[in-house]
Amino acid sequence: MSEHPAERRRFKRIAFDARTELSQGESTWPVKLIDLSLKGLLIERPEHWQGDRQQDFSVDIHLSDEIDIEMDVQLTHEDHGQLGFVCRHISLESIERLRRLIELNLADEVELERELGALIEI
Numbered sequence: 001m002s003e004h005p006a007e008r009r010r011f012k013r014i015a016f017d018a019r020t021e022l023s024q025g026e027s028t029w030p031v032k033l034i035d036l037s038l039k040g041l042l043i044e045r046p047e048h049w050q051g052d053r054q055q056d057f058s059v060d061i062h063l064s065d066e067i068d069i070e071m072d073v074q075l076t077h078e079d080h081g082q083l084g085f086v087c088r089h090i091s092l093e094s095i096e097r098l099r100r101l102i103e104l105n106l107a108d109e110v111e112l113e114r115e116l117g118a119l120i121e122i
Contacts, residue, residue, distance in 0.1 A: 013037045014105040019062040024051050033061060038095075038102060040073065040086040051075065056088055063101070069094045 013035040020033040022043065029046035036042070041059065051057065053075050061069040071094060073085035090098070 012102070012106060013042070014102055016101070016105070021060045021062075022046065022051075022057055023060070024055055024057045027051070034082065036061070036098070038087075038098065040076070040084065042082055042084050045078065045081045045083050051083075057085065059085065063097065067097060069097050069101075 014037070015035045016033060018033055020031050020043065022029045022031045027050065029049065029051075031046050032044040034042040034044060041061075057073050057075065059069075059071050059073050063069065070091065071087045072089040074088050075083060076086050077084040
């Protein structure tokens, strides 16, 4: 019996709405953020989508006018008008912001520490 992908997921995803941009090379798409985790994010597929699955993307999540979370991501799946990405690189400053955002939404410090430990194992 095979596991459902959500059962195998090691990182809790949080629903979050923030102005988000996806870019690759000279192309930039405003996108709707569905959820994110310490390891990746899920977005709605933008109109006029022509991204190259073989190349990395950059994501900029605008938390406020002065605070962003920026990461380099790789497309892992495309289903039902949604695109799933795994994080390939994130700055220390952005990971701290993401950690704080997830901490506020999980409201469970033990689970957050478990997820951070799993992130380090990868």
